[in-house]
Amino acid sequence: MKRLLLRLAFAFCIILAFNIMAFAYTPAADKVGVFDAGANTYDYKSYNIVSLTNKGADVPTDMPAVIMDGRTMVPVRVISEGLGAGVLWLSQTRQVSISYGDLFIVLTIDSAEALVNGKSTALPEGVPAVLAKYNGVQRTLVPLRFVAEQLGADVEWDPETYTVHVDKPPEEVPFYEVEALNQDAEADMFAISTGEPADYDVKFFDQRLVIDIFNAKLSDRFSVPNFESAWAEEVRYSQYTGYADIKNVVRIVFQMKSGARYPENVSVDASADGISVAGGAPDETVPGGDAAGFTVVIDAGHGGDDPGAMSGNYRETDINLAVALRVRDLLQNAGVKILMTRTDDTYVSLAGRAEFANANEADIFVSIHTNASSENFSASGIETYYLAPGGWAVVLANCIQDSVIDQTGAFDRGAKTANFFVLRETDMPAALIETGFITTESDRVKLFDEGYRDSLAEGIATGILEFLDKTVS
Ligand SMILES: [Zn+2]
Known part of the structure; x- marks a missing residue:
């Protein structure tokens, strides 16, 4: 009897244990x-x-x-x-x-x-x-x-x-170690050692020569020696985090002496184990711009069979192109490389415009348009669009908007978001400015005035330069 009880108890325990296990394992x-x-x-x-x-x-x-x-x-x-x-x-x-x-x-x-x-x-x-x-x-x-x-x-x-x-463990992206910066005083040349040829980009703005080395990290040993140079005043460096899509970037900034310019006075070249930066004393007679190393795509909206907004015989496409050509000239004078999606009255598809900017790896894309309203014939002023909050595009749109309002005194309709094709499909910070309302007489008179177009272009170009300055500060 005792044995039976024991057996029963044992069996009960097994059933209980089995039930607990079965309970834990019941899937839907x-x-x-x-x-x-x-x-x-x-x-x-x-x-x-x-x-x-x-x-x-x-x-x-x-x-x-x-x-x-x-x-x-x-x-x-x-x-x-x-x-x-x-x-x-x-x-x-x-x-x-x-x-x-x-x-x-x-x-x-x-x-x-x-x-x-x-x-x-x-x-x-x-x-x-x-x-x-x-x-x-x-x-x-x-x-x-x-x-x-x-x-x-x-x-x-x-x-x-x-x-x-x-x-999924994050992928280890290989990176260069930026080990040292040494000067060859005799040649007034700086060698940035990365151990192998590096992937880098050079920008110049307002006496700052900025070298961004991609997929790179500063070595613990990295330092800048004391130096004497005819063109370099100071060297700063940082692990830069301003690129949205590239994680490891080392930024080295040469603050250049007054009058020294890139590429007129300084050259930056790949070497077997990194980058060499060589320069000489600034030559006051060499003309040059404040900015270099940037590629900007200027996009005059519409063209050819597509005149854009119309008001009587007035066509949006003509305003856009006239202003875009002026912006090109102003920025080229500053040393910026300008690529135009069109320079005359020809048709370019929206996809063609975005692909052009992407294929050329432009730093920024700026599209120039003119507004229209079918209901409100007193709507007036300027607005600038970016795709979505966050990132450099917002900064770009605001730089352009503020600068254009400063230059023209037009009504400020602000910087806003819009899901426009050319903003969405371009890989770089992109903005689209509406320079005024072709359908409102007071705006239209201004938009067909040569002096006012100069002011618009001056505002857009200045805004773009302010933006470029921010990206290499
Ligand atoms: Zn348009």
């Missing part, structure tokens, strides 16, 4: 249809649902991740876009292509093999990508662990909560 389940190509229909079954996190945050999905044949399956966009990869659905071949850098994964629906950079690779347990339907939503489900690990992510399964945690 729901019906998901998997496309059966043979029957040409969705085959609905109940599958256990899996929760997802990416970098610790819950990942919402319109179709849940589920377990099929022991593998966690997720909608392909959820995992690949969560990890920064691109997805393309190739309906002809029933394939989904996932691209990330130079990695290409191609999964074929219902196939146990994937192509990884063209090489056939077996999927774990042979569980293929499938077409699935859930609450009327159709998605391609792919094996989570396989895709995530191919994309370099860590995948962790938590059986307690039926959750898959995906985490």
